[in-house]
Amino acid sequence: MTTVLHVINPATGELVEDVKINSEEQIKAAIERGHRSFKQWAKINAHERARLLKKWSDTIQSNKEEIARVMTLESGKPLRESLGEVDYATSYIDWYAEESKRLYGRTIPANTESKRIVVSRQPVGLVAAITPWNFPAAMMTRKAAPALAAGCTFIVKPAEDTPLTTIKLVELAYEAGIPKDVMQCVNGYGSNVGKVFTDSKYIRKITFTGSTPVGKLLIKNSADTIKHISMELGGHAPVIVAEDADLDLAVAQTFASKFRNAGQTCICANRVLVHESIAKEFAEKLTEEVKKLKVGNGLDEETKVGPLINEKGFDKVVSHVEDAIDKGAQVLCGNEYNANREKGYYFVYPTILTNVNTEMKIMQEETFGPIVPITTFSTLEEAVEIANSTQYGLASYFFTNDYRTGTYLYEQLNFGIVSWNDGNPSAANVPFGGMKESGLGREGGMEGIEPYLETKYLSIGGIPTGPY
Numbered sequence: 001m002t003t004v005l006h007v008i009n010p011a012t013g014e015l016v017e018d019v020k021i022n023s024e025e026q027i028k029a030a031i032e033r034g035h036r037s038f039k040q041w042a043k044i045n046a047h048e049r050a051r052l053l054k055k056w057s058d059t060i061q062s063n064k065e066e067i068a069r070v071m072t073l074e075s076g077k078p079l080r081e082s083l084g085e086v087d088y089a090t091s092y093i094d095w096y097a098e099e100s101k102r103l104y105g106r107t108i109p110a111n112t113e114s115k116r117i118v119v120s121r122q123p124v125g126l127v128a129a130i131t132p133w134n135f136p137a138a139m140m141t142r143k144a145a146p147a148l149a150a151g152c153t154f155i156v157k158p159a160e161d162t163p164l165t166t167i168k169l170v171e172l173a174y175e176a177g178i179p180k181d182v183m184q185c186v187n188g189y190g191s192n193v194g195k196v197f198t199d200s201k202y203i204r205k206i207t208f209t210g211s212t213p214v215g216k217l218l219i220k221n222s223a224d225t226i227k228h229i230s231m232e233l234g235g236h237a238p239v240i241v242a243e244d245a246d247l248d249l250a251v252a253q254t255f256a257s258k259f260r261n262a263g264q265t266c267i268c269a270n271r272v273l274v275h276e277s278i279a280k281e282f283a284e285k286l287t288e289e290v291k292k293l294k295v296g297n298g299l300d301e302e303t304k305v306g307p308l309i310n311e312k313g314f315d316k317v318v319s320h321v322e323d324a325i326d327k328g329a330q331v332l333c334g335n336e337y338n339a340n341r342e343k344g345y346y347f348v349y350p351t352i353l354t355n356v357n358t359e360m361k362i363m364q365e366e367t368f369g370p371i372v373p374i375t376t377f378s379t380l381e382e383a384v385e386i387a388n389s390t391q392y393g394l395a396s397y398f399f400t401n402d403y404r405t406g407t408y409l410y411e412q413l414n415f416g417i418v419s420w421n422d423g424n425p426s427a428a429n430v431p432f433g434g435m436k437e438s439g440l441g442r443e444g445g446m447e448g449i450e451p452y453l454e455t456k457y458l459s460i461g462g463i464p465t466g467p468y
């Protein structure tokens, strides 16, 4: 039985570092420490918690280049994107440092003169987070920051492919003065650590970003101890380009959405629906841009698209492309690979497919790769029907300059995120999250701290109603 995780650079297949796997006993001991430290941490006043979070954010920023380099080495994303992710990660810490000071309660007018009613918020307790490999920094901080801001203690298990960024972020939290038992990191295989987390009575909340099947399992396994849960799961984002859309804007924003992190994001454009009158022009313009993308090692400054994370991800992407071609799709560019199973690297060249239909896997499942399937529609009703015909409900995009079309699409699309003429809706100040099988709860914005809080009310009776 192996005792380490081999962290592999997906651009070269070379070992970056070995990370020790924590034993079940070590994880349970970490959980107990997190539980014990909760009382103390919850008591610290909100301004002090905010100060420590701000210091953590500043400490991360002071180490930005080093963190970004580690992120690129373990995840393969282009260095410029890793640098951007460090900023994105600290934006959540900064946001929740401020929000911690605004966890207001309220009073309720009582139904008798002899009573007073006060409502307050308190932290849920020890929070366990399981994070994915596609955003190793931001997915951790957008869970850790609201947890700590609310007064919860926190324990995280990063993805086995990308533990190094998280380990570094936790070290920097200690450097910033956050107590060791308040934020902890444990490493191991998802199924093992996940079970220890869900079985523990000390963990009061599980927060997860990853695939829908694992999310469902965590929900089921959390039932025995009735944990709070937040689930940010898979997506299958439609892009609708209406007849009157600004075509250049639609092309540029679809491009931006699709190729971030080589298409390995849960909100990236997964199927593109273009009005039949402009589909040819849209596809040609997009192909022209896509052909310019340089695929390569993320450390190379020219690289715009890095490798896929691993063999499993590569196999899924290739199977979607092959299935589409078998069923009649045409390739406008791409459908080329530079992969070596023995050496362990998997590059997929950005691919555009047309003549796509809803029978193809690529139109039904999350692809997580740099592939753009384009299909056409003739009426908006038809576009909405295709867009909504999925079990997912995370992000959706549309392009139109007509406010009536925009209002109609916003109201009809069953997605937690609806993005109008905008390919990048992510930000720390907005409620990110999905409907249907894309998840439960929201991360970011004022909504993102709610899942870390319990509501408690105090009913005071016996208050004299006459002269005192």
Ligand SMILES: NC(=O)C1=CN([C@@H]2O[C@H](COP(=O)(O)OP(=O)(O)OC[C@H]3O[C@@H](n4cnc5c(N)ncnc54)[C@H](OP(=O)(O)O)[C@@H]3O)[C@@H](O)[C@H]2O)C=CC1
Residues within 6 Å of the ligand: 130, 131, 132, 133, 134, 157, 158, 159, 160, 161, 188, 189, 190, 191, 192, 193, 194, 195, 209, 210, 211, 212, 214, 215, 217, 218, 232, 233, 234, 235, 265, 266, 313, 316, 366, 367, 368
């Ligand atoms: N919403 C999103 O942002 C993401 C969506 N996905 C989707 O999922 C697909 C598969 O990616 P994959 O990496 O396998 O996703 P997973 O859901 O398997 O991995 C995400 C996290 O969950 C952990 N995990 C895995 N199995 C369990 C388990 N039984 N109990 C508890 N935790 C577990 C993983 O740990 P470990 O790494 O040790 O397995 C990792 O930390 C992708 O192609 C994509 O479609 C993937 C990642 C992020």
Ligand SMILES: O=C(O)CCCC(=O)O
Residues within 6 Å of the ligand: 132, 134, 135, 139, 209, 210, 264, 265, 266, 267, 426, 432
């Ligand atoms: O893909 C994901 O799981 C993370 C969402 C990225 C974002 O916040 O934009």
